[in-house]
Amino acid sequence: MSEPTPLLQATGLAQRFGARTIYRDVSFSVAPGEVFVILGGSGCGKSTVLRQAVGLLPPTAGSIEIAGHTITGRAGEAGRAVARRLIGVMFQSGALFGSLSLLGNVSLPLEIFTDLPPEARDAVARVKLGQVGLADAAALYPAEISGGMAKRAAIARAMALDPPLLFLDEPSAGLDPITSAELDRLILDLRDDLGATFVVVTHELASIMAIADRCLMLDRNAYPDAGGVIAIGDPHDLAANSTHPMVRAFFHRTLMPATAGEP
Amino acid sequence: MPGLHTESPSPATSSSATSPPGTSSPAGLTTQSGGDGTVLAFSGQLDAAGAAQLWRPTLRAAHAAASGPLGFDLQAVSGIDMLGATLLAAAEAAHGSPATVTGADPKTTTLLARARAAGTEAKPAPRPPRITARQMLAAGFGAVSGGVAFVGEAVIAVIHLPSRWRMFRLGDVLREADQAGFRALPLVLLLGYLIGLILAFQSSIPMRQFGADLFVANLVSISLLRELGPLLAAVVLAGRTGSAFAAEIGTMKVNQEIDALVVMGIDPMTLLVLPRMLAALLVMPVLTLLLDFAGLLGMTTVMTGFGYSLPAIQAQVQSAATVGDLTGGLLKAAVFGAAVAAIGCRSGLGTGIGPRAVGFSATAAVVGGIVATILIDGLFAILFYRLGL
The missing domain is CATH 3.30.750.24 (STAS domain)
Structure with missing residues (x-):
C-alpha cells in the first residue's frame, strides 16, 4: 500500500522561549481521513505545536506544509493565505465572537468568503449547528451557553466552509465524561461522513483511545536539554507494547518510576 | 537543671481568643x-x-x-x-x-x-533583572516604531480594502459611531457649557479691571474653536471610547478570538480596527462642533449676566473668530479621533495574557490617547503657524 500524500507535514519543529527550549525535532505527518492526536503531559508544548501548525506562531526552527503549501519561513505568507482556506480551528476556550449569536458566529466565515445570499448563509449555518446538536441554540449568544456547547459551536464554526483539515485544541478539557464522549462521537462521525481529517490536542486518555488512529506523544524531558517526541503510533499499540517509561506511565495512569517510590 | x-x-488571653471553642x-x-x-x-x-x-x-x-x-x-x-x-x-x-x-x-x-x-526553607526568588537606561531607551524606541508600524498596517489594510470589502462591516461603523458619538453627547454638551461658563467668568474678573470685559467673548470663542473644543472632545473620546476599544479588543485577544479571526483568514485590522477608526474620525468633528456651541452658550450666559445684549455678544464673536478657526479645529478633531481610536485598538491588540492585561491595555489606551492628542496638537500649532493660518 502506497503512502497517501500527507495533508499536514511537520519537519523538525522547534520552539524556544528566551533561553528555554520547549521542544525540538518534532516531525510528523497526517494523512487524509486520519484522526491524529497530539498528547503529552501539561506544559510539554502540545498547544504550541498546534499554534505553529495553524500558522499563528512561527516556529524557531523547522517547517510545516499544509496540502503541499509551505506556511513557514519567509515565503510562508502566500502559503498561509492558501492554507487558511483548507483548515478550521477550534480553540480551547471556543473563542466564539461574543458580539454575535451562535448563528452569526457560524455564518461569519460564509459571509466573508462566499457569495451565498443571506438566507442561504443562515440555512448552511443552521445545518452546521444541527450537525453538532445545537440546532435549537442558534439564536443564543456565547455568554448564554455552557462550556460544552461553546466547544461544539466552535467546531461548527471551524467547519463552516467544509475545510478538509480540522484542528481541535483540548476538545474534552473541563467537560464531563458524557459530554466528552459525545464530542468524541461527533469527531468520528464527521470523519466518517465528510472525510474530514482531524488533528486533536488532548490529554484525556479515554478520548485518545476512542478517537485516535495515530498519536504523537510529547514529553518535556525527551532530551537532556529540551522536550520532544517520545512516541508516535497507534495508541492501542503504544499502550500494549511501548517500553518507554513515560509512555507506559501515561497510558496506564501510573506514577513515573522516579516519583513512584514515595513513602 | x-x-x-x-x-x-x-x-490566657491570646489562645482563648484564637482557638475554636471546645479545643481551648x-x-x-x-x-x-x-x-x-x-x-x-x-x-x-x-x-x-x-x-x-x-x-x-x-x-x-x-x-x-x-x-x-x-x-x-x-x-x-x-x-x-x-x-x-x-x-x-x-x-x-x-x-x-x-x-x-x-x-x-x-x-x-x-x-x-x-x-x-x-521542605520549609524559602528558596531565594530569582532577582528581577535590572533595567538599564539603554533598555528603557530601546523600549521607548520600540513603542514608537510599533506605533508607526501600526499606522503602516492600517494604511495597508485601507489599500487592500477593495479586495477585502466583505470583512469591512458598515454596521460596525454605525454601531461604534453610535457608541462613541451619540452616547457621548450629554457629556460633551455639559462639559462644553461648563467650560465656556467657567472660562468666561474667570477671565471676566481681570478683564473688567481694564474695562475690557466685552472682549471675554473674543477670548472664549477663539480659545474654544481653535484649541479647547478639539482637545476636550479628544479627552472625552480617549476616556470613553479609547478605553472601551482597548478593553473590548483586549478581551477578544485574551479569549483567543483574535487568533480565531487570523486562522480563518479574516484580517483583524479590517474587521475590527478600521471601522472603529472611521467611526471616531467621523464623530469627532461633530462632537467638537457641538462642544464649541455649548461653550459659546456658556459664555453667553455669563455675558448676558453682565448686562451685554445678545447682538453685541454675537458681533463680538463674529469679529474675533473666523470660519478658518472653526474648520481648523474640526480638522484637528478628526485627526485626534483617528489617533485615539488607533491607539485604543492597538493597546487592545497588544494585550498580554490574563484579565489584568486587559486593565493595563485600557489604561494605556487612555494615557496614550491623551498624550498623542497633545503631541499632535503641538504639531498642528507649528503647522498652522508656518502656513500662516
Whole structure:
C-alpha cells in the first residue's frame, strides 16, 4: 500500500522561549481521513505545536506544509493565505465572537468568503449547528451557553466552509465524561461522513483511545536539554507494547518510576 | 537543671481568643538546655493559632541550639495539624539538622514526615533583572516604531480594502459611531457649557479691571474653536471610547478570538480596527462642533449676566473668530479621533495574557490617547503657524 500524500507535514519543529527550549525535532505527518492526536503531559508544548501548525506562531526552527503549501519561513505568507482556506480551528476556550449569536458566529466565515445570499448563509449555518446538536441554540449568544456547547459551536464554526483539515485544541478539557464522549462521537462521525481529517490536542486518555488512529506523544524531558517526541503510533499499540517509561506511565495512569517510590 | 525557662506568651488571653471553642488548650513551649542538647517541649494544640503563637519563639530557640542536638518533646501536645508539623519542620531547618522526637503519636510522625519532605526553607526568588537606561531607551524606541508600524498596517489594510470589502462591516461603523458619538453627547454638551461658563467668568474678573470685559467673548470663542473644543472632545473620546476599544479588543485577544479571526483568514485590522477608526474620525468633528456651541452658550450666559445684549455678544464673536478657526479645529478633531481610536485598538491588540492585561491595555489606551492628542496638537500649532493660518 502506497503512502497517501500527507495533508499536514511537520519537519523538525522547534520552539524556544528566551533561553528555554520547549521542544525540538518534532516531525510528523497526517494523512487524509486520519484522526491524529497530539498528547503529552501539561506544559510539554502540545498547544504550541498546534499554534505553529495553524500558522499563528512561527516556529524557531523547522517547517510545516499544509496540502503541499509551505506556511513557514519567509515565503510562508502566500502559503498561509492558501492554507487558511483548507483548515478550521477550534480553540480551547471556543473563542466564539461574543458580539454575535451562535448563528452569526457560524455564518461569519460564509459571509466573508462566499457569495451565498443571506438566507442561504443562515440555512448552511443552521445545518452546521444541527450537525453538532445545537440546532435549537442558534439564536443564543456565547455568554448564554455552557462550556460544552461553546466547544461544539466552535467546531461548527471551524467547519463552516467544509475545510478538509480540522484542528481541535483540548476538545474534552473541563467537560464531563458524557459530554466528552459525545464530542468524541461527533469527531468520528464527521470523519466518517465528510472525510474530514482531524488533528486533536488532548490529554484525556479515554478520548485518545476512542478517537485516535495515530498519536504523537510529547514529553518535556525527551532530551537532556529540551522536550520532544517520545512516541508516535497507534495508541492501542503504544499502550500494549511501548517500553518507554513515560509512555507506559501515561497510558496506564501510573506514577513515573522516579516519583513512584514515595513513602 | 542548668537552664529552664518557660515561654508561653499570654496563654490566657491570646489562645482563648484564637482557638475554636471546645479545643481551648493553649499552646505552650518550654525550652530545656542541658549537656545533651536542647529539648523543646510543646504542649497544647499545635494548630494555626498555636503555630502563630509559637513560631518565632520556637525558631529562635532552635537557632540558638544550633551547637548541640535538638529534641522535640510532644508528650503534652493535645493535637497537631499540618501547620503544627510545618512549625516543627521549620524549627529543624533553623537548627540545621533533624531533631529527635519523643512522645509523638503515629499521626504526628506522618505529618512531620510530610512537612520534612516538602521542605520549609524559602528558596531565594530569582532577582528581577535590572533595567538599564539603554533598555528603557530601546523600549521607548520600540513603542514608537510599533506605533508607526501600526499606522503602516492600517494604511495597508485601507489599500487592500477593495479586495477585502466583505470583512469591512458598515454596521460596525454605525454601531461604534453610535457608541462613541451619540452616547457621548450629554457629556460633551455639559462639559462644553461648563467650560465656556467657567472660562468666561474667570477671565471676566481681570478683564473688567481694564474695562475690557466685552472682549471675554473674543477670548472664549477663539480659545474654544481653535484649541479647547478639539482637545476636550479628544479627552472625552480617549476616556470613553479609547478605553472601551482597548478593553473590548483586549478581551477578544485574551479569549483567543483574535487568533480565531487570523486562522480563518479574516484580517483583524479590517474587521475590527478600521471601522472603529472611521467611526471616531467621523464623530469627532461633530462632537467638537457641538462642544464649541455649548461653550459659546456658556459664555453667553455669563455675558448676558453682565448686562451685554445678545447682538453685541454675537458681533463680538463674529469679529474675533473666523470660519478658518472653526474648520481648523474640526480638522484637528478628526485627526485626534483617528489617533485615539488607533491607539485604543492597538493597546487592545497588544494585550498580554490574563484579565489584568486587559486593565493595563485600557489604561494605556487612555494615557496614550491623551498624550498623542497633545503631541499632535503641538504639531498642528507649528503647522498652522508656518502656513500662516
